[in-house]
Amino acid sequence: MDARYAPKSIEKKWQDLWEREKLFEVGEDLGREKYYLLEMFPYPSGRIHMGHVRNYSIGDVVARFLMMRGYNVLHPMGWDAFGMPAENAAIKANTHPARWTYDNIDYMRSQLKKLGFSYDWSREFATCDVSYYRWEQLFFLKMYEQGLAYRRSAYVNWCHTCHTVLANEQVEGGVCWRCDQPVVQKEMDQWFFKITAYVEELLDYTYKLPGWPERVLTMQQNWIGKSYGSKILFPLASGDGRITVFTTRADTLFGATFMSLAPEHPMVEKLCRGTPQEEAVLRFVEKAKQAKRSDREAELLEKEGVFTGSCCINPVTHEKMPIYVANFVLMAYGTGAVMAVPAHDQRDFEFAVKYGLPIKVVILPEDNASASNVEPLTAANEEDGILVNSSAFSGMTSAQGREAITAALAERGLGEETIQYRLRDWGISRQRYWGAPIPIIYCDRCGVVPVPAQDLPVVLPTDVELLPNGASPLPFYEPFAKTTCPQCNGPARRETDTMDTFVESSWYFARFACASSHEAPLDRQKVHYWLPVNQYIGGIEHAVLHLLYARFFTKVLRDMGYLGADEPFLNLLTQGMVIKDGAKMSKSKGNVVDPDEMIEAYGSDTVRLFCLFAAPPEKDLEWSDQGVEGASRFLTRIWRLAADHQEYLQAAASYRDGAGLSKPLADLHRKTHQTIKKVTEDIGDRFHFNTAIAAVMELVNQMYQVMELPSRDGPFWPVMKAAVEAMILLVAPIVPHIAEELWQALGHSESVVKAPWPKWSEEALQAEEVLIVVQVNGKLRSRIVVSAEATREQVEQAAIQDARTQDFIAGKPIKKIVVVPDKLVNIVV
RNA sequence: GCCUGGGUGGCGGAAUAGGUAGACGCAAGGGACUUAAAAUCCCUCGGAGUUCAACUCUGUACGAGUUCGAGUCUCGUCCCAGGCACCA
Numbered sequence: 001m002d003a004r005y006a007p008k009s010i011e012k013k014w015q016d017l018w019e020r021e022k023l024f025e026v027g028e029d030l031g032r033e034k035y036y037l038l039e040m041f042p043y044p045s046g047r048i049h050m051g052h053v054r055n056y057s058i059g060d061v062v063a064r065f066l067m068m069r070g071y072n073v074l075h076p077m078g079w080d081a082f083g084m085p086a087e088n089a090a091i092k093a094n095t096h097p098a099r100w101t102y103d104n105i106d107y108m109r110s111q112l113k114k115l116g117f118s119y120d121w122s123r124e125f126a127t128c129d130v131s132y133y134r135w136e137q138l139f140f141l142k143m144y145e146q147g148l149a150y151r152r153s154a155y156v157n158w159c160h161t162c163h164t165v166l167a168n169e170q171v172e173g174g175v176c177w178r179c180d181q182p183v184v185q186k187e188m189d190q191w192f193f194k195i196t197a198y199v200e201e202l203l204d205y206t207y208k209l210p211g212w213p214e215r216v217l218t219m220q221q222n223w224i225g226k227s228y229g230s231k232i233l234f235p236l237a238s239g240d241g242r243i244t245v246f247t248t249r250a251d252t253l254f255g256a257t258f259m260s261l262a263p264e265h266p267m268v269e270k271l272c273r274g275t276p277q278e279e280a281v282l283r284f285v286e287k288a289k290q291a292k293r294s295d296r297e298a299e300l301l302e303k304e305g306v307f308t309g310s311c312c313i314n315p316v317t318h319e320k321m322p323i324y325v326a327n328f329v330l331m332a333y334g335t336g337a338v339m340a341v342p343a344h345d346q347r348d349f350e351f352a353v354k355y356g357l358p359i360k361v362v363i364l365p366e367d368n369a370s371a372s373n374v375e376p377l378t379a380a381n382e383e384d385g386i387l388v389n390s391s392a393f394s395g396m397t398s399a400q401g402r403e404a405i406t407a408a409l410a411e412r413g414l415g416e417e418t419i420q421y422r423l424r425d426w427g428i429s430r431q432r433y434w435g436a437p438i439p440i441i442y443c444d445r446c447g448v449v450p451v452p453a454q455d456l457p458v459v460l461p462t463d464v465e466l467l468p469n470g471a472s473p474l475p476f477y478e479p480f481a482k483t484t485c486p487q488c489n490g491p492a493r494r495e496t497d498t499m500d501t502f503v504e505s506s507w508y509f510a511r512f513a514c515a516s517s518h519e520a521p522l523d524r525q526k527v528h529y530w531l532p533v534n535q536y537i538g539g540i541e542h543a544v545l546h547l548l549y550a551r552f553f554t555k556v557l558r559d560m561g562y563l564g565a566d567e568p569f570l571n572l573l574t575q576g577m578v579i580k581d582g583a584k585m586s587k588s589k590g591n592v593v594d595p596d597e598m599i600e601a602y603g604s605d606t607v608r609l610f611c612l613f614a615a616p617p618e619k620d621l622e623w624s625d626q627g628v629e630g631a632s633r634f635l636t637r638i639w640r641l642a643a644d645h646q647e648y649l650q651a652a653a654s655y656r657d658g659a660g661l662s663k664p665l666a667d668l669h670r671k672t673h674q675t676i677k678k679v680t681e682d683i684g685d686r687f688h689f690n691t692a693i694a695a696v697m698e699l700v701n702q703m704y705q706v707m708e709l710p711s712r713d714g715p716f717w718p719v720m721k722a723a724v725e726a727m728i729l730l731v732a733p734i735v736p737h738i739a740e741e742l743w744q745a746l747g748h749s750e751s752v753v754k755a756p757w758p759k760w761s762e763e764a765l766q767a768e769e770v771l772i773v774v775q776v777n778g779k780l781r782s783r784i785v786v787s788a789e790a791t792r793e794q795v796e797q798a799a800i801q802d803a804r805t806q807d808f809i810a811g812k813p814i815k816k817i818v819v820v821p822d823k824l825v826n827i828v829v
Numbered sequence: 830g831c832c833u834g835g836g837u838g839g840c841g842g843a844a845u846a847g848g849u850a851g852a853c854g855c856a857a858g859g860g861a862c863u864u865a866a867a868a869u870c871c872c873u874c875g876g877a878g879u880u881c882a883a884c885u886c887u888g889u890a891c892g893a894g895u896u897c898g899a900g901u902c903u904c905g906u907c908c909c910a911g912g913c914a915c916c917a
Contacts, residue, residue: 215833215912222832222913229917247917260917303915328915338917347915422916543912613854614841620910622841626855634854636868681845691843694853701853704870773849778898780849818897824848828897 001646001745005639007603011737015116023753024075024118028529032072036530037063038509038569040538040546041078044104044126045085048111050578050585051539053595054611054621058575058689059537060117061612064733065683067118068757074530076512077112077119079105081126082133082435083501084170091466097434098462101128111595115604116736118753123515127504132511133436134457135521136503139553140439141450142560148194151448154427158186164471165431178470185289190429191438191497195552199224199421201566202551211571213618216543223544225422230406232339232415234259236271237311237320243267246334246420249344250409251401253316254390255362256339259323260305260351262331263288268308271323275309281325288327303328303351315414316391316405326351334420342380349380362389363398426549428500433472435498436460443485443492452486458494472496505546506553509533509568522562536569543574573687576620578611585623593623605735606632612689612734635738637700638731641707642724642742650747652717654725665719666768668706672723673764675699679730680757689734696730699723721746729758774799775826776808792819799825 018024028034039059042052063075079101086097093100105126112119125132143149157166159176165188170177195202203224206217229248236242243259261268263285272281284306305326312321321339328347329338342352342359352359359377363385384398393401409415429438437458439451451458461480464473474496475481485492513530514523532554547569554568577584580591598607610631615621642649661669675695682692703723709716725746732739732752743752767788772795774782782804786795796817799805805827812829819825 213834218833219912225913225916227916245917249917326915328917330916333916335917340917345917347917420916422913540911616842619835619842624841624855627841630854640869686845688843688845690841691845691853694843697853771849775848775898778848778896783849816897818848820848824898826848826897 001643001741003643005636005643005738007605007635007737010741011114011116011604014737014740015113017740017751018116018118018753019113019121021751022122023751025120025122026072026074028526029072030529032070034074034530035066035071035535036074036509036513036533037066037535038076038512038533038537040536040542041080041505041508042108043080043083043085044101044108046104046107048108048115048595050593050595050611050623053115053607054578054617055537055539055575056112056115056117057608057611058573058617058687060608060736061683061689061733062535062537062687063118064736064753065757067753068729068732068755069684070756073118074513075118075120076123076515077117077121078124078508078512078515079108079126079128080501080505080508081105081128082498082504084432084434086434087432087466087470091468091470096462097466098128101126101434114599115595115608118736123512125511125515127436127501127508128434128460130457130459131518132508133460133504135511136436136499136507137439137451137456137458138453138521139507139557139560140499141453141456143193143556144440144450148197148556149191149428150194151189151191153187154190154192155185156188156190156431157183159183162469162471164469170470182290188431190427191440191495192425192427193503193552195426195549196421196423198552198555199226199423201555202423202548205551205567209567209570209572212569213572213574216540216547216572216574219543220548223423223548227420227422229418229420230402230409230415231335231418232315232406232409233413234312234315234321234339235414237313241267241270243312243323243337244335245337245339246418247339249341249398249402250405250415251384251387251393251396251398252341252344252362253314253339253405254387254393255341255343255360256314256321257319257342257352257358257360258321258340259312260326260329260338260340260348261308261323262329262336263325263327264331265325265329265336268325271308271310277307277309280306281308284325284327288325303347303354305351305355307355315409315412322357324351324355332424333422343377344380344382346380346382349377360389362387364388366397426500426502426552428503429497430500431472431496432498433460433464433466433474435501436504437474438495438497438499440495441483441485441492442495443488443490445490446485446487446492449485449487449492455486460498472498474498502546502549503553506549507557509536509550510554510557510563522557524562527563531563532565532567533569535571535573537573537575539577540574547572573617575617576615578621578623580623582622598628602628602632603635603737605635605738609635609693609735613693614690616690617687634697634700635735637704638727639738639742641700641703641727642745645720646745648712648717649721649724650745652721655715655718655722661715661719664706664709665715668702668723669719670764670767671699671702672719672726673760675730676726676758676760677765680760683733692730693734696727699727703727726758728752729755770822772799772822773824774802774805775824776805777828778826781805781808788822792821795819795825799827 037059039055063073067073081101086101090097090100140149159166159181161179161181162176166176166183175181176183203226206220227248229246230250232245232247233242272278305324308323308325310323312323314321340348342348343361344363365385387393387396387401393404396404406415406417437460439456439458441449441451443449461477464477467473481494481496483492483494510522510527510531514526517523550568554565557563580593583589583591585592610628613631614627678695679692682688728739728742739752769785770788772784772786773780774784782802784798784802786798809827809829814827814829816828
């Protein structure tokens with residue numbers, strides 16, 4: 001064994017051995033408890049970055065720890081390989097997205113292997129593999145059959161100059177990323193997944209996922225945005241028709257003095273037609289559509305509107321309410337129409353003041369409900385209170401009023417209680433090339449025709465040429481777009497949109513359980529064995545979209561009979577970012593630390609160790625070159641402990657029993673067992689790898705102390721060997737390469753991966769004497785050492801009689817003594 | 830505005846069920862070894878006072894409270910980060 005720690009050679013050696021022996025390839029084993037550990041798979045952008053290294057290092061510790069504890073651990077890895085960066089890069093580098101993607105995958109796979117992660121590489125796949133997305137197309141067809149996939153028109157970002165649709169990421173500050181020209185909203189037919197069909201279950205389970213961080217669940221709850229309210233119908237003042245609104249404040253209905261519609265509201269055109277307002281309204285609507293394109297600025301926009309020329313009737317006051325089009329009303333929420341109650345809604349208030357509309361107070365604060373306040377209002381009162389000016393409902397509380405008014409409307413067929421969600425259906429159409437084709441055919445005679453399942457897959461053609469403006473070449477590529485109708489055999493065209501890449505990441509975890517299944521998307525038995533994922537680890541940035549879509553897909557696949565789990569991920573760990581100099585690493589800031597360079601300089605074990613030691617996983621990790629030096633130093637210390645004394649350690653038998661040791665050796669023996677307990681609990685129960693590492697550092701420091709003893713006779717080497725072995729096993733999940741090498745150096749022939757996790761003995765934890773802290777009136781005054789067997793009375797007496805304690809209690813009557821066993825005595829005088 | 834987190838030395842962080850605040854590491858200072866350097870090892874390291882030392886006071890954003898005892902629990906205030914946000 002080399003006297004010096006040389007990571008480069010040993011890391012390669014063990015990585016090769018793990019691969020050769022297939023140590024991490026697993027199958028279903030009913031005799032052992034399964035554990036499915038998953039880290040969010042990467043987008044193959046070109047190179048692994050430090051965020052990946054941290055994410056996967058955390059996962060690897062957990063995986064290896066559980067393997068040593070005897071679990072059957074599934075720990076797979078793959079590639080989230082469709083997506084726009086491939087198209088952009090391909091245009092720039094004059095290559096093909098497929099080429100670019102698969103080249104990146106090859107390089108990044110080699111990087112992951114160099115880091116020594118314990119993946120079952122036999123299950124690897126990329127989502128751009130036909131053998132993966134073909135099944136996704138099958139899911140789409142089944143969802144289409146069940147009405148869970150449907151088509152409707154929706155707005156997309158459109159660049160007139162480039163004549164193409166733009167993704168949100170391609171719109172920067174309202175202009176096109178290529179030509180800097182303004183982007184407009186254009187209505188196009190799009191495919192949607194009906195996630196709203198599962199909204200209640202998705203919401204319910206956010207209260208039944210104890211293994212998820214509270215804040216992620218809260219974010220999902222906010223995103224779903226359930227609110228209770230009423231649907232109220234307002235008949236038009238002239239002619240037939242009515243306007244439906246959603247409101248949470250039916251109690252303020254008597255104060256509704258006008259109506260606001262979203263510019264896109266379908267009734268706008270009809271309401272203004274033939275009125276003197278027509279031209280003004282159409283101009284306003286056009287302007288609002290333009291303004292919509294940069295959502296950010298919409299917030300700063302002043303509230304504006306225009307009278308449509310028509311009125312509706314307040315169903316309780318029977319007064320006329322002018323109908324306005326207003327720029328702040330969203331078509332996407334509720335019904336796109338809002339009953340305006342200026343006295344009790346700040347936005348309506350501002351609007352009413354601006355356009356001189358009546359403001360009618362119908363709610364008074366509960367504490368001075370009698371004082372009929374007639375001073376002019378300066379702002380809306382949005383609080384609940386007591387109803388006034390509301391005929392029979394006056395005097396009710398807001399809560400009573402909401403219920404009573406809605407009930408009264410319901411009797412007349414003009415209202416009902418209802419629930420509104422913020423969550424909308426998931427638009428999955430992407431007018432992009434590098435994605436999974438949507439398996440639909442459009443026939444002039446038969447209309448929308450799904451591709452028959454036996455005709456799948458619809459293969460994304462790879463012999464296309466990309467267009468310089470970034471638009472998808474598929475609509476222009478006749479061999480793909482031109483086809484025949486499966487129903488009438490007449491000429492037809494394929495859907496040329498592809499699916500959102502979030503679709504691929506919504507079910508990849510299930511495919512990992514049976515990656516080699518070629519007959520069906522999912523092998524029921526295998527999926528049943530492995531799912532749900534026991535522990536999922538990834539960045540907080542996916543708190544809502546990816547995790548919500550994956551939850552939705554799991555429920556859909558469950559209802560189709562493909563899997564049995566209600567939820568995909570039992571436990572979720574969201575790790576923090578890796579930052580440098582206080583900012584997220586980025587090329588533009590020039591603070592990027594390249595994993596390759598770090599591995600080259602220090603070895604993978606050091607990089608892994610630093611990532612785990614510098615911060616607990618959920619916090620941001622500040623990169624520190626000096627910290628990396630420190631991690632490297634610690635590994636050198638570990639190495640020397642074994643290398644400098646290899647012969648003696650090999651020859652010795654590990655110390656097991658507990659008696660007859662000198663104090664320093666007894667202390668080391670106890671420390672060894674304390675460390676085993678601490679590390680086991682820190683890794684297994686808490687994922688606090690930083691404190692686990694700190695505990696091993698303490699053990700190592702103490703071993704160095706013991707090495708200084710004048711005599712190494714008797715049980716010295718056995719006790720030392722037990723400590724060294726424990727040390728190696730405890731760090732094995734964290735720094736596996738050095739652990740393997742040292743384990744072998746001590747004479748073990750099998751991989752440390754197969755060594756059982758060390759156990760501590762309760763007996764060995766017991767000290768003969770314990771240190772007790774003595775407080776007087778809650779202040780620390782002294783420390784005493786007592787026998788571990790001392791009774792409560794003996795400890796109290798020892799504390800009272802202690803000379804330093806006496807300085808503080810002498811001559812004063814003792815009122816009370818609090819004793820915390822093995823820890824502390826507090827004397828109250 | 831609403832909803833989450835969070836505020837502890839020069840820095841990263843520890844204190845798991847209310848019981849010694851600052852484990853472990855980094856940086857810094859001092860020393861040993863060396864012809865010298867690197868590496869390694871040892872010592873000091875929240876602040877103030879006093880001092881040969883021992884010791885005392887003080888200290889976990891701020892202010893109250895509960896308790897024998899509060900970084901930890903309660904209430905209020907301030908600040909920071911993240912999410913949502915014209916959501917009717």
